[in-house]
Amino acid sequence: MTFEQFKVPLKFIYSCFLKPIGSHNDQRGRLDSFYEDQAEVYDATRGRLLRGRLTMLKLTADQLRKQIINTSRKPIWVDIGGGTGWNIEKMNEFFPIEQFEKVYLIDLCTPLCKIAESRFNAKGWNNVYVVCDDAASFKLPKMEDDIGKIDLVTMSYSSDFYVSGRVISSDIRVKQGYYCNWFTRWFWQIWFEFDHINLHPSRRNYVEHQFNAIKCFNGRNHFLIPYLVQIPYYIWLGTIKTSTSNSFEVSEHLDYTGSKPTF
Numbered sequence: 001m002t003f004e005q006f007k008v009p010l011k012f013i014y015s016c017f018l019k020p021i022g023s024h025n026d027q028r029g030r031l032d033s034f035y036e037d038q039a040e041v042y043d044a045t046r047g048r049l050l051r052g053r054l055t056m057l058k059l060t061a062d063q064l065r066k067q068i069i070n071t072s073r074k075p076i077w078v079d080i081g082g083g084t085g086w087n088i089e090k091m092n093e094f095f096p097i098e099q100f101e102k103v104y105l106i107d108l109c110t111p112l113c114k115i116a117e118s119r120f121n122a123k124g125w126n127n128v129y130v131v132c133d134d135a136a137s138f139k140l141p142k143m144e145d146d147i148g149k150i151d152l153v154t155m156s157y158s159s160d161f162y163v164s165g166r167v168i169s170s171d172i173r174v175k176q177g178y179y180c181n182w183f184t185r186w187f188w189q190i191w192f193e194f195d196h197i198n199l200h201p202s203r204r205n206y207v208e209h210q211f212n213a214i215k216c217f218n219g220r221n222h223f224l225i226p227y228l229v230q231i232p233y234y235i236w237l238g239t240i241k242t243s244t245s246n247s248f249e250v251s252e253h254l255d256y257t258g259s260k261p262t263f
Contacts, residue, residue, distance in 0.1 A: 039111035061094035074101035075151035085116030165201035177218040211238035
């Protein structure tokens with residue numbers, strides 16, 4: 001192999017496991033430091049780790065088509081934690097970006113946002129906006145007349161990994177692969193805490209409590225140590241609760257592997 005072929009995995013290994021993050025006053029500083037050396041190789045190094053983005057986009061595109069079939073209004077999409085814009089570029093294959101009224105990418109990491117801006121400029125999409133801000137407090141530009149009109153919110157790699165609690169309230173979750181044993185629960189909570197990521201079971205439970213589920217898939221990623229230490233991940237599609245909506249579907253095996261929550 002040539003040096004150029006080694007360059008991508010070497011940057012990934014150094015940035016993720018060897019490079020000192022240093023001392024920072026806030027989350028933006030930590031993220032910028034962590035990703036500044038690997039932003040240009042980010043997409044090339046996340047394919048095996050982020051197994052469900054393609055599934056999430058295909059399922060989401062299918063749901064969008066069903067929702068807009070009887071309306072002429074174009075949907076508005078907000079992709080939270082969208083990073084380099086890979087999701088938005090890929091979605092164009094399943095639901096053309098020109099068919100959205102507006103698309104917003106929200107991310108706090110400046111190096112990744114710059115990659116996204118370059119990507120969208122190259123595509124010539126004038127309805128796609130990059131908002132480099134905190135997902136907990138951002139404000140959308142050009143949305144003065146569109147408050148309450150957001151049709152789709154996606155979160156990819158910002159909340160797709162999970163661990164289950166010790167007490168399982170529903171047998172279907174055990175049967176469909178929801179449950180995590182004590183070692184998996186302990187190991188991955190500690191592992192992700194090194195990167196300031198909290199996998200507390202209540203996070204996913206809260207989403208499922210607040211929204212009506214449309215589709216749900218629980219999987220395991222054999223990225224690091226196959227069949228020994230498997231990363232629990234899930235896809236979740238849901239909708240705002242109404243007095244008439246009460247749909248729930250669990251699919252143990254989908255046509256394509258996946259891992260992201262969407263609502």
